[in-house]
Amino acid sequence: MEPMDIVGKSKEDASLPKATMTKIIKEMLPPDVRVARDAQDLLIECCVEFINLVSSESNDVCSREEKRTIAPEHVLKALEVLGFGEYIEDVYAAYEQHKLETMQDSLKGGKWSNGAEMTEEEALAEQQRMFAEARARMNGGVAPPKQPDPDQTIES
Amino acid sequence: MRQAGVYSGMVSGGRTGPHLLPLARIKKIMKKSGDNVKMISGEAPIVFSKACELFIEELTRRSWMVAMQGKRRTLHKDDVATAIVATDIFDFLVDLVSSGNSINPLDFSPVEMETVLES
Numbered sequence: 001m002e003p004m005d006i007v008g009k010s011k012e013d014a015s016l017p018k019a020t021m022t023k024i025i026k027e028m029l030p031p032d033v034r035v036a037r038d039a040q041d042l043l044i045e046c047c048v049e050f051i052n053l054v055s056s057e058s059n060d061v062c063s064r065e066e067k068r069t070i071a072p073e074h075v076l077k078a079l080e081v082l083g084f085g086e087y088i089e090d091v092y093a094a095y096e097q098h099k100l101e102t103m104q105d106s107l108k109g110g111k112w113s114n115g116a117e118m119t120e121e122e123a124l125a126e127q128q129r130m131f132a133e134a135r136a137r138m139n140g141g142v143a144p145p146k147q148p149d150p151d152q153t154i155e156s
Numbered sequence: 157m158r159q160a161g162v163y164s165g166m167v168s169g170g171r172t173g174p175h176l177l178p179l180a181r182i183k184k185i186m187k188k189s190g191d192n193v194k195m196i197s198g199e200a201p202i203v204f205s206k207a208c209e210l211f212i213e214e215l216t217r218r219s220w221m222v223a224m225q226g227k228r229r230t231l232h233k234d235d236v237a238t239a240i241v242a243t244d245i246f247d248f249l250v251d252l253v254s255s256g257n258s259i260n261p262l263d264f265s266p267v268e269m270e271t272v273l274e275s
Contacts, residue, residue: 014184016177016208024175024209028216029231038233039219043212046240046249048185050211051204053248055189062194069195070186072203079207083245087210094206095199 016044054078177205218243 021044025035055070057078062070072095076088179201186204187193216231218239223231237253240246 014181014188016181016185020175020177021212024212025216028213029220033220033223033229033231035231036233039231039236042233042236042252043215043219045252046215046236046246047208047212049249049252050208051182051185052189054204054207055186055193058200059190059193067194069197070193070200071197072199075200075203075207084207084211087207090210091203091206095203098202099199 014048016047018044021047053082054084057082175205175209176202177208179205182208215239215246 018040022035022040025040025043029035054075058070058074061074061077061081062068065074067074076092079085079087079091182201182204183196186196186201215236219231219235222235222238222242223229226235228235240249240253
């Protein structure tokens with residue numbers, strides 16, 4: 001059996017990952033149903049053939065509209081032409097959902113730059129304060145070699 | 157005899173979430189689909205990914221119905237082949253299955269057919 005996942009085999013057609021495909025197949029079926037190996041392979045082949053078919057048609061749709069790039073609208077039109085019109089609604093919904101999610105990610109990135117609430121001077125002052133507190137705590141526990149502070153609150 | 161698990165699985169669909177097929181792989185297949193394939197927008201493979209999912213689901217469901225008719229709990233290649241032949245929109249797949257091992261009764265004489273059935 002040839003490994004199907006190796007990219008770059010010139011004459012071989014690219015295929016789809018078996019793991020993902022198997023997951024989709026299994027989720028359609030009751031849990032106790034098994035799928036024979038050859039059935040799985042055939043299903044994957046069919047899917048590749050499906051992409052080929054819809055791609056060709058999308059390409060034609062794109063040409064007819066005198067566009068240079070195959071866009072989602074062309075694919076949706078192709079699906080309809082080929083008899084898969086039932087898919088269009090779900091496909092479009094998934095596409096919109098994906099766009100929304102991608103947009104949210106880029107918005108989140110933008111938010112970070114507005115998140116800082118302190119100016120630099122304030123941050124510096126805060127830092128000095130924390131160092132002072134820490135120093136005080138340390139002086140309380142251990143006899144420091146140097147005692148720069150005039151108040152010797154704990155040291156005897 | 158009731159098979160409790162079967163129907164509920166079909167109704168809920170059993171989907172746990174969207175499965176995105178690898179977009180680069182899809183793009184590769186698209187490019188090989190013909191001689192003069194145009195440039196492909198970044199979003200087109202996303203649309204394909206979902207369409208493929210729906211396609212596989214439909215083919216799997218139909219194949220499963222064939223298996224059920226044969227009272228089997230394992231999906232075989234022939235079940236898929238039968239589903240393909242029985243569905244108009246899957247006509248484009250007929251070539252994939254006819255050159256395989258599926259037996260076409262019309263290809264055999266009655267005597268030969270009996271031999272085939274016995275094996």
